[in-house]
């Protein structure tokens with residue numbers, strides 16, 4: 001015994017319980033952890049292994065019987081202390097390879113682990129219950145708030161319909177606007193609590209894509225033009241007339257981004273752009289970009305933007321109002337629709353929010369369509385052909401990405417574009433960019449994204465970024481064996 005204890009001394013201080021027993025089931029060695037946890041002094045040796053694990057081992061005449069397996073497998077057993085109380089263990093039983101009559105049991109007390117896992121379950125349950133109570137509370141409160149706000153709104157509209165003097169009408173319009181803002185906040189809180197509780201469900205249905213954008217435009221155009229800002233909206237001709245998605249929620253994201261763009265911009269323009277960036281079977285990825293020339297956002301503040309209740313700083317919330325929920329809701333909605341939202345911004349130069357979503361495709365054909373504020377509707381493809389088809393090339397081939405005509409036109413337009421950038425003629429660069437974008441409509445996703453990024457950089461009139469994005473687009477095009485340009 002002396003000999004054995006010396007040779008296994010390093011395991012004496014092991015944290016797990018270690019018991020050595022023989023073919024008769026008699027324990028010949030127990031380390032300090034085993035003695036301490038099982039409540040023995042030195043009297044654990046000579047005990048039978050079935051005293052410690054009565055449910056797993058039975059003492060029989062020839063030694064012991066057990067259903068446990070010997071090997072590497074971890075087994076859950078119940079260990080009994082000297083005072084006959086018990087606790088669960090995770091044990092491994094092995095047969096000593098050098099001495100087939102010896103067995104080793106290595107066991108870890110998992111009482112704490114089990115207790116902790118039960119505690120975690122309990123806390124999770126409590127949190128779930130608290131979340132349920134919270135969302136019910138929020139639903140009730142918002143409903144209670146909505147009723148009086150709508151009551152006030154109804155009465156104001158009635159008063160306005162009856163007709164009043166100019167001064168009173170102005171005040172009533174102000175109250176009406178406040179009520180509408182209040183309703184927006186109530187809706188945001190309700191959506192936020194539903195999203196947090198995982199109770200938010202999308203309601204996809206077939207809708208007319210361009211009508212949806214028209215509606216969004218109509219929601220904002222007055223406020224935007226009232227501020228003297230320009231508004232430009234472009235829709236890729238590759239987006240079919242009808243798509244399947246949750247129209248209301250797409251509108252909600254766009255409304256939020258456009259409201260912010262309008263809120264934080266005092267001069268310049270706001271642009272909205274929608275393109276198709278990928279198609280897999282009957283699903284397609286749409287990419288939206290809302291860009292402004294407003295106050296911009298500091299680099300350090302950009303990460304906080306999509307967190308709930310986050311506003312860049314207190315002075316901004318005092319000046320511009322808002323709950324700081326809008327972008328968090330946009331992020332969660334875009335993610336629910338299989339996409340993501342991103343921001344690029346530069347202080348005092350403007351911000352560009354872009355998000356992607358996946359929608360169902362409808363076989364309705366494609367319609368070219370582009371709209372500038374005050375300039376009416378024009379055909380995007382027509383604009384492209386006007387710029388690119390002057391030499392009598394087949395317009396279809398120009399449009400088809402990868403054809404020699406398309407390559408030639410891309411090359412021409414990219415050269416003109418970069419020349420315009422060098423000459424700081426941003427307006428012209430934007431014009432060539434629009435053509436490049438259309439010429440890459442059918443290009444692979446990464447080319448399209450690179451083209452969009454270049455477009456954003458041009459809109460920002462940021463020379464460094466334009467050259468970097470131009471390089472990236474060029475690399476993509478070159479790696480595909482397409483056009484080659486040097487800056």
Ligand code: ADP
Nearest residue numbers: 260261264296311312322323324325326327351
């Ligand atoms: P809110 O509902 O209060 O507008 P958001 O989540 O929509 O909250 O926006 C959070 C903050 O992000 C805003 O308070 C503002 O500081 C910043 N922000 C959002 N959009 C823009 C933008 N286009 N330009 C500058 N800052 C912006």
